Amino acid sequence: MAKGFALLGVILLVCAALAGCGGSKQEVLRVGTEATFPPFETTDENDNIVGFDIDLIKKIAEYNEWELEIVHMDFHVLIEELSTDKIDIVIAAMTIDEERAEKVLFSEPYFDAYQCLVVREDEDRDITVDNIAEQGLIIAVQMGTTGSFAAEDIYGNADHPNIKQLKRANEAFMELKSNRADVVIIDKPVAENYIRHLGGMKILGQPFTNEQYGIAVKKGNTELMDKINSALAKMKDNGDYDAIFKKWFGE
Numbered sequence: 001m002a003k004g005f006a007l008l009g010v011i012l013l014v015c016a017a018l019a020g021c022g023g024s025k026q027e028v029l030r031v032g033t034e035a036t037f038p039p040f041e042t043t044d045e046n047d048n049i050v051g052f053d054i055d056l057i058k059k060i061a062e063y064n065e066w067e068l069e070i071v072h073m074d075f076h077v078l079i080e081e082l083s084t085d086k087i088d089i090v091i092a093a094m095t096i097d098e099e100r101a102e103k104v105l106f107s108e109p110y111f112d113a114y115q116c117l118v119v120r121e122d123e124d125r126d127i128t129v130d131n132i133a134e135q136g137l138i139i140a141v142q143m144g145t146t147g148s149f150a151a152e153d154i155y156g157n158a159d160h161p162n163i164k165q166l167k168r169a170n171e172a173f174m175e176l177k178s179n180r181a182d183v184v185i186i187d188k189p190v191a192e193n194y195i196r197h198l199g200g201m202k203i204l205g206q207p208f209t210n211e212q213y214g215i216a217v218k219k220g221n222t223e224l225m226d227k228i229n230s231a232l233a234k235m236k237d238n239g240d241y242d243a244i245f246k247k248w249f250g251e
Ligand code: GLN
Pocket: 034, 037, 075, 092, 093, 094, 095, 096, 113, 142, 144, 145, 146, 147, 169, 187
C-alpha cells in the first residue's frame, strides 16, 4: 500500500515537471520584429520592445493564452527566419505583397500605409519620385523593405550606387541628416514619427504607394493563422483594436 502511494507520488511529480516544461496549455511563441520602426515597433527607455504592433500581437496572444517572446532582428532576414522555424510569427509593419506571399502566409490586413519621400527641412529642389533618377539623387532606404523596392524601381536595380541600403530605419534618417543622402523613402507614419523626434526633416509631396500590413507565419501554418485572424476580427469588433490605435496614433 505504502509502495503504491510512493509510486503515485512519483507519477504526480513527473506530470508536474512535464507540465512545467511546456506540457501545459501555455505555448511560448517567438515573434520576430525590427524595432527601429516607431510607432509600430521601437524600444522604450528600459530597452523593452514596445509599439502598436507589439500591443496588437500581445492582445492576440492574450485571447489565445499564448506566451510571447519578442525578438529583434534585421528586417530583411525576418521571412527567412520564419521559413526556418527560428521564429513563429512576424509582426513588423510588413507590407503584404505577392513576392512575400509566395514565401509566407499573411493575415488579413491590419493597417493601411504608404511610401513617402523625406528630405532635409531646408531642401528647396523640386524632388518627385519621377525626377530623382534624372537628378542623380542619393536615396537611403531600409534593406528589404518596400521603400527599397521603390528605390530599385527608380534606379533599375537594388545595387545601384545611388541607393544606400541600411539595416535599420534609423540609420536611413542619419544618412539624410548628415548629408550622405538626399532622400529617404519609407512608410509615412514612421516618417512622421522620426520627423517629430529628430527634427530637421520634412515629407515632400504626396505618398505614392498603397500598402497594407499583415502579420506573417510560416507558409502552410493555417492553424496558427486562423487563430490570428479570428483574434484580429474580434479586436476590430470589440474596441480593443481602436484602443491600441488611439494609444499610438491619438484620435
Ligand atoms: N512596410 C515596409 C515593408 O514591408 C517597411 C517595414 C519595416 O521596415 N519594418 O517593407
